[in-house]
Amino acid sequence: MENQRDLGRWDLAEVARRCAQETTRFFQGQDQDGRFCYELFRRALLERDDCAWELLYAQYRPLIAGWVKRHPSFPSSGEDNEYFVNRALEKFWTALPPKRFSRFPNLPALLRYLQMCVHSAIIDYVRRAERLAVCALDDIGRVGNPTNVTLEDEVLTSSYREEFWREIDQRLHSEKERHVVYGSFVLALKPREILARFSDIFRDIQEVYRTKENVLARLGRDHELQKLLEPDA
């Protein structure tokens, strides 16, 4: 009986064919051998074999599409199923470089991670839509929609936000100010929600508003910060 190492010498087309066969057996409730599909994943992710990746895409596209359809946030996204299938696979590819493959010793572990990538792709979309709803403009000053933001945009704007938060944090004078700014603008909470969440920090709602008033007045007089906020002003 072939072991996993022997499968590395098999012709790719035959590995793909056996993977398809075993997947059908799985859905028919029969005993199935996950080694062939695992080998397909291994060649695609560890060896970065393009042909193996294409076969993997073909084999798992219907399964991933089914997972997308089952996600509770998918129906309200208004987005095409195929869009999320492709985003999920992009994430899977990026999040599993060769050095990380050894952390997934079997097929169920890989499929679980792929399921997580489906969730991640959909929630990224939801996050962008929420951000557009919360913010008058999108992160870098353009009016946009969640679909048009690329992975590169996402990384760049995420880094920008983290950097900006560090700039603000340096200008805060107390834990109370930090909690008010963090709660108001990072978490987008109302003062009552800040009071509820940080009830050990603030006595009452007036203290939250007082702290917010003071810190906003000081930040509003900070010329360097104003330049960061509105570089074109």
Next chain:
Amino acid sequence: MTSELSPEPTNQELLAYLDGEATPQVVEHINQCPYCRERAEQLARFQDLLTTRLYRAACPTTVELGDYCLGLLPEERASETARHVAECPHCARELAQLREYLATLAPHSEPTPLEQVKVLFAELVHGLRNAGRALQPAPAYALRGEASEPLLYQAGDAQISIEVQADTAHPGRRLLLGFVIGLPAAGLQACLTQQDQPIATVPVDELGNLTISNLAPGTYQLVLRSPTAEVHFPDLEIG
């Protein structure tokens, strides 16, 4: 310029007004006072700028949250993420949603019809006499000339023949003809792409025939799709 009305709301009261928490007196004053309305708008704009640049700035990416959920983060990063999730209602909600979602997709769950689509890879057969014997995969054959010999494929129990002819309705172009046996014709479509760009999607008729016309010479990818199966072919080179 000062307000014509008094008392003028404090900045704290303006903040409460923007949060919908102001007293009726403050609301009335702002509605009647252009100066205080301008103050409120400036404060709102400043807060919007901060929110635009800070919203969820401290939140881990969705992949990182997923890694945390699956126990794949290094210990220190996992501790940081746990602390963040404890104070961030948005990440706490997303994590709970992920756990619930993974639980519904557990292996014992009933697969949906979409998940049960059987995927087959067509292999080139060297003549129908070889049907049923061990098949050796072969590279894509070029389909050239005014009328080429049909290529015969097998995919599971299905047999598919593909041939190319000159397309008389479009001089210089080709006509791809296919004949499918062993796959249910209901809902069966032939999808032709070229470097991920869709070229044509045509139905396979009840007799198993398919026709794709007006094709330029080149390399194409063909997939037969039905509600229950997909058949993927090696690259087709049409000359």
